[in-house]
Amino acid sequence: MMWFSPSRMEAEGTTPDYRFSLANERTFLAWIRTALALVAGGIAVDQFLTDLTWGLRTSIAVALFFSGAVCALRAVHRWVVCERAMRRGEDLPSSPFPAMLAVGTAVASLLVALAIVFGVTR
Numbered sequence: 001m002m003w004f005s006p007s008r009m010e011a012e013g014t015t016p017d018y019r020f021s022l023a024n025e026r027t028f029l030a031w032i033r034t035a036l037a038l039v040a041g042g043i044a045v046d047q048f049l050t051d052l053t054w055g056l057r058t059s060i061a062v063a064l065f066f067s068g069a070v071c072a073l074r075a076v077h078r079w080v081v082c083e084r085a086m087r088r089g090e091d092l093p094s095s096p097f098p099a100m101l102a103v104g105t106a107v108a109s110l111l112v113a114l115a116i117v118f119g120v121t122r
Contacts, residue, residue: 002080013087031075038068
């Protein structure tokens with residue numbers, strides 16, 4: 001697995017312009033910040049929305065935790081795929097993941113908003 005083997009990555013193609021590698025790394029870090037924000041959101045839902053029913057609160061929090069974990073794993077996978085493509089001189093791959101993450105986050109936000117507005121409480 002190239003995630004943990006820099007020497008295997010270096011064996012792929014030729015070294016790209018360092019600016020592109022650094023931009024790829026900044027994108028990776030942005031995805032990691034997003035993952036951390038999703039985890040923090042899950043903690044906030046669980047700890048601060050205590051008036052919500054236990055099932056709803058727990059479901060939203062777990063969905064946010066799961067999304068954060070998926071986002072973190074996707075970040076490292078995307079970094080490897082893009083780095084490899086740059087080293088090989090290939091086009092960067094497209095991905096539906098940003099749209100899926102945006103929709104998932106919007107759904108979680110709407111669930112919380114609806115629960116608060118309609119008073120789904122214990």
